Amino acid sequence: xxxxxxxxxxxVTEMGQEVTLRCKPISGHDYLFWYRQTMMxxxxxxxxxxxxxxxxxxxxxxxxxxxxxPNASFSTLKIxxxxxxxxxxYFCASSFSAPGLAGVATKNIQYxxxxxxxxxx
Amino acid sequence: xxxxxQPTSMDCAEGRAANLPCxxxxxxxxxxxxxxxxxHSQGPQYIIHGLKNNETNEMASLIITEDxxxxxxxxxxxxxxxxxxxxCIVRLLPNRDDKIIFGKGTRLHILP
Numbered sequence: 001x002x003x004x005x006x007x008x009x010x011x012v013t014e015m016g017q018e019v020t021l022r023c024k025p026i027s028g029h030d031y032l033f034w035y036r037q038t039m040m041x042x043x044x045x046x047x048x049x050x051x052x053x054x055x056x057x058x059x060x061x062x063x064x065x066x067x068x069x070p071n072a073s074f075s076t077l078k079i080x081x082x083x084x085x086x087x088x089x090y091f092c093a094s095s096f097s098a099p100g101l102a103g104v105a106t107k108n109i110q111y112x113x114x115x116x117x118x119x120x121x
Numbered sequence: 122x123x124x125x126x127q128p129t130s131m132d133c134a135e136g137r138a139a140n141l142p143c144x145x146x147x148x149x150x151x152x153x154x155x156x157x158x159x160x161h162s163q164g165p166q167y168i169i170h171g172l173k174n175n176e177t178n179e180m181a182s183l184i185i186t187e188d189x190x191x192x193x194x195x196x197x198x199x200x201x202x203x204x205x206x207x208x209c210i211v212r213l214l215p216n217r218d219d220k221i222i223f224g225k226g227t228r229l230h231i232l233p
Contacts, residue, residue: 004164031214035223043165043223045215056215091164095213107153108213112164 004113006092012119018080021116024073025094033093033110034067034077043091049075082120089115124221125209130228139196141227143209146190152212154185156194157223158205165208165223168194204231 005024013019025032033048047057052069060067064083069075079086093110126144133139145154156168169176169183171192176183182195196203208226215222 042225043159045220045222048214059215059220093164107170109155109167109170110165110213111167115164 004092004094004111006113006116008116009114010117012121013082014121015083016081018078019082019086019118019120021077021090021092021118023075023077023092023113025075025092026111027073029094029096031095031097031108031110032069032075033095034075035091035093036088037091037115038088046077084120087118087120089117091115125211125224127207127209127224127227129225130230132230132232133199134232135201136198139199139203139229139231141194141207141209141229142191143193144191145209145211148189148211154183154192155210155213156181156183157208157210159208159226160202160205199231201231201233203229205229
């Protein structure tokens with residue numbers, strides 16, 4: 001498997017423009033996560049999906065951010081309008097919930113893409 | 122909520138074993154311990170996980186204390202390519218009261 005694939009790898013845009021980040025999870029995985037990483041705030045979880053359904057979007061900073069997962073093999077994170085403070089590296093990760101030992105909670109090992117480095121000027 | 126405490130940074134000489142500690146004193150009985158690392162400009166990379174027993178794979182070994190309140194990640198023969206931030210995690214899904222999955226981690230410097 002090629003792993004989690006993100007595109008584009010780099011995006012430079014001007015303030016006010018719409019930005020769309022794309023993610024292809026690992027085939028067969030049932031969870032998909034979007035993270036944002038900055039020097040100041042570290043790695044923050046923005047939203048995650050289970051079986052294409054958004055489960056928790058409380059990390060999405062503002063209404064300018066939206067995420068969709070129309071099918072099991074594709075997700076988008078959209079910023080509209082973009083602002084300079086949105087500049088960061090955005091990571092997508094996917095995982096497969098696997099049963100752990102009998103009576104123990106499931107494992108959920110996440111595998112990350114290479115990220116999209118976004119610069120908003 | 123289970124949270125982890127790690128040293129901010131550590132140094133290790135190339136070729137020596139790197140031992141990275143992690144405290145997770147409030148871990149629940151059904152929570153795994155996971156380790157990830159992030160090399161500069163790359164996405165976090167899964168290393169290893171464990172529940173009670175010590176674990177070993179091609180990348181590292183994980184030693185979990187009997188009371189499960191702490192663990193140590195061991196890189197047996199550190200190389201310069203092991204320079205990275207290492208994250209110890211006990212929950213890979215957020216819950217209502219704790220949205221933080223990846224903390225600050227330990228910045229490991231491998232010295233030539």
